[in-house]
Amino acid sequence: MKKKKESKIGYFSYFKGIIGWHVYSYIFLNILLGFLDGIGLAFFVPLLSIASGDVNKSGDSLGKLEFIIEGFDKLGIELNLTNALLFLTFLFGFKGIIYYFRIIYFSKLQLNAISKLRMKLVTGLESLSYSGFTKLDLGRIQNTMIGELGKLMGAFNSYFGALQHLIMLLTYIGLAFFSNWRFAILVAIGGALSNILYKFVNKYTKQKAREISKKGHDFNGLLIQALHNFKYLKATNYLPSFSKKLETNIYEQKDLNFKISKVGGIAESLREPMIITIIAVVIMIQLAFFNNSFSSIIVSLLLFYRALAHLVTLQNTWNGFLVSTSGVESFNTLMDEFKDYQENQTYSETIDNIGDIEIKNINLSFDGDKKVLDNINFTIKKNTSVAFVGESGAGKTTLANIISGLQHPDSGEVLVDGKSLYKTRLGAYRSHIGYITQEPVIFDDTVFNNVTFWSTKNETNLNRFRDIMNKVALKPFLENLPKKEDSPLGNNGILISGGQKQRVSIARELYKDVGLLVMDEATSALDSETERRIKNSIDMIHGQSTLLIIAHRLSTIKDVDIIYLMDKGKIIASGNFGELYEKSDKFKKMVELQEV
Template identity: 55%
Template sequence: MAEKKHSTFDFFRYIKKKISIHLYLYVFVNALVGLLDGLGIALFIPLLTIIAGDSTESHESLGKLRYFTDFLQDIGISLSLVNVLIVMVILFALKGGFSYIRTLYNIKLRLYIIKRIRFDLIECLSNVSYNGFTQYNSGKIQNTLTVEVNRMTKAMTLLFESIQSVSMLLTYVLLAFFSNWQFAILVAIGGFISNFIYKYINKITKEAARNLSQTGTDFNTHLIQILQNFKYLKATNYVEKYDKKIKDTILKSQDLEFKMSIYNAITEAAREPITILIIALVIILQVNILGSAFSSILVSLLFFYRALTYLTSLQSQWNMLLNNVAGYESVSEILEEFSDDSEPTQKNIPITKIKHIEATDISLSYGDNAVLNHVSLHIKEKESVALVGESGAGKTTLANVICGLAKPDEGSLLINNEVLEDYRLDSYRNKIGYISQDPVIFNDTIFNNITFWDEKTPKNLERFWQCINLVALDNFMENLSKKEDATLGSNGILVSGGQKQRISIARELYKDVDLLIMDEATSALDSETEKHIKESIDSLQGKYMMVIIAHRLSTIKNVDMIYLMENGNVIAQGNYDELYTASDRFKKMVDIQNLDS
């Protein structure tokens, strides 16, 4: 997918879509805080003139804001020292109250958006098809779901701060305009000119932020690969070369972060000097050139000092926002990819029981590579079948079609004599257990691994121990001090390969499935452990519909039907004895493994 760049205003529209009318309410609360602050500041002039004893100067300096003091007098509040102070205290108290409301409102909106972002990512990832997922860069997914989401969260915080600054800025500009429109226009022009100083910095900051996102993806990709391949890298001493690759990425990331820090430091350091410079130049122009009295611009000056402070804060916030808005671009990009690769909308018909599976003339290609060629098979209720053949024969791909992970290009998969697409796919998968060559073990207790975090009720515990007995793990469990609460460690590092495999089988049995798919479930085990797993598998035959993929043919002697595959074709089928007699290829495979002796 070509990289799509999003503007900062796209980010604003995204946030607006998430919170709708709440954004306008947030702006209103900010404007109200600014108005109360401004009116409180305006009362400093009557306060000073009361002390000086010159009410005329007060009216001249307030400009049209004198309507506020006139209103106070109209409702019977004279402009005495005590009254003015009381009104000021009330105004600033109200401002404090609304500031508190604004802060809580800000937090609540941000937490809601963060929740929605994370929910959207997880839900969209869950809906991605298996075929689509295999095309992804796992480092990019990890970087986006962690680092880039955090950057987007920071960007959102800065966006709310920017909205706050804009609201306060406009409020103070409006108050300043009512106080002295000439002075207001001059300062506004100065602020507009200063904005060009920040425009260039903002541009290079945003580009650096995009590069930082890509570097983060590269780092996470390298990190995942060194963890996955650590044994090989260590044994061959390639780990040193790979270390250098990762360190180069870290140095590049640090260089980009340092550059962005420089840009942020420039905007932060320039904020106050630029504010004072603009105000100083405007005062000189207003007083010395236009001949206005300084008293006539005093209130407007106070408002504009406030306004320019928020303007320069806004410019600084905007620059930092650009540092982090690339996180939104990364999140948006991966959401679009997830959406493009999502599974089709599910139908409403659920599957309550898998009684019969029929693959009819199935063909499937990945690009120009034909993986399955007009393959057909039948599986009846509680019948066991095996798929055998050399690597690349198409066994796992056919299993992927059977469990709904891959959709064939041609042919159809019938479940209970209806095409799979007519059913709800999740209800079908609820009835499937999948056991792979590498057991899936979570860093948690044995109980949680097998029950998949079911509540530990007496009924669930009884079912748990039944599954433990079915896979012959009861002796192993008896020697554990914590029994079902014993932890397994990361990827089951605290138990053996055979124990991990039996735990993974027990999980599928606990699930109460109709179909068990075993993909090379014993190929990574030693002979003794394989014998125990084979006994577990044999004990399950006749109780479940089973699809067994095996290189070691010892596990399939007792299945009902064997499909021998080669280059995506089924070249022979029958039970073990029939195939051994009828197929030279199968006989050779058996003899090589010395299974006939």
């Protein structure tokens, strides 16, 4: 979080940006509550005088707050015990109504705030470019979107709790000054001195809170890796060793939280002793040096006792707020990074149909000097099929990412029907793309929802779903499931085999009816028979959609229109399967090694 936001005023502006003008309504409600409570508290003194029969002196100890008593005279109401009790009952009854309204009002502000912040995160993630996503720490993203957002809302609650106590404090101080200004000044000095302790507590707390957030990011990063690689870690018995890294992080977080608790505990335990000490010292000074009677300061004493209680509670609440400020910082840092890496949304031109794709002078380097693609030029005609082959690291997937609108090249351009791809609204273009990777994408939902991407379950969609399942050789699998298309697949498809997961992901793209289908090692996890059936299904859409295939298994690309052989970021040869076999020794060797 930027330094200008780390001040109390800066945080006020920040939270005001979340809830808008409602912050002023909240302040007004607290001022009203403080005023009602202070008046009610002060009125107890004349009430006791009336109860003891000393009506004439009932307003003497109120100082300038005597207007409360005078109000009865102006209204022509006799100040007796019954009327005084009725007044107090009405006053605190009205205060109770305002108090209830404040609770409901703040609850609504909380819910609106967390909804707004969650939407900002979702929108930020949606607008994030793929290349930007690859630069961010996934563990930190997850921890911020879940754990740190919770801290931010904790900071929100604590800040407005502190604001509430501040308003009550100022209201009581104002009434106390109105009643007896000398006494009020002395107590205010004592309260200011008590703040020295809390400055140390606040500084220490904020430092440790930042360390806890860093540990939280690390923990989530490790946890994601453990879940993603669970099968490998379990099979190799590396899981206990990896778990020790998680355990170490857990204990480090525990120690940091305990240190914060100890310091906070000291501050909390000193709350009442500090209040009583300040009050006692001030009373002695008032009686010894100013020759005031005890009755003349009793209202100020009551008001300041309440004020000091709110002061110390304010200090403790602010300390709790500082524990959570790391959540504010993490949230804003992530939002800033989302903004830095967001995709350009300013273009108005769209690509609504995928026609000819022309790749012109494409160059791309990673880390400034590692050339991944070197002056790539070729054209993919509409509804034709092309394949990229070559050794790992040749640049095949990176080139496919550029054609798919995922990776912006350093120079050159991709033209789709004459339109420069990276100067259009990429979302419209991608809505016509299917993308099948070597690592199948399976959602924790039913078979039907995975394939149709949550389409409405009507007869038309069901028939299309069943037809696609038959094309990808999953009809027998579907019929044997207990709940048929409503059967869950588990987290990342854990309930089905690798080959079945791949076929489900292929079925999703065939169901989408795309204009460009990208297949990056899509059949690598399949057995030969299933691969043959899927190849036949893909051959059926040959001529209906543009196909872009990346393959190591050359048997899958024998019938494509053109094959591009890549090496170290360059296209070194091209042609159909037979032509390339005849003119490229490198490709011929690859074919012979695979016995295609």
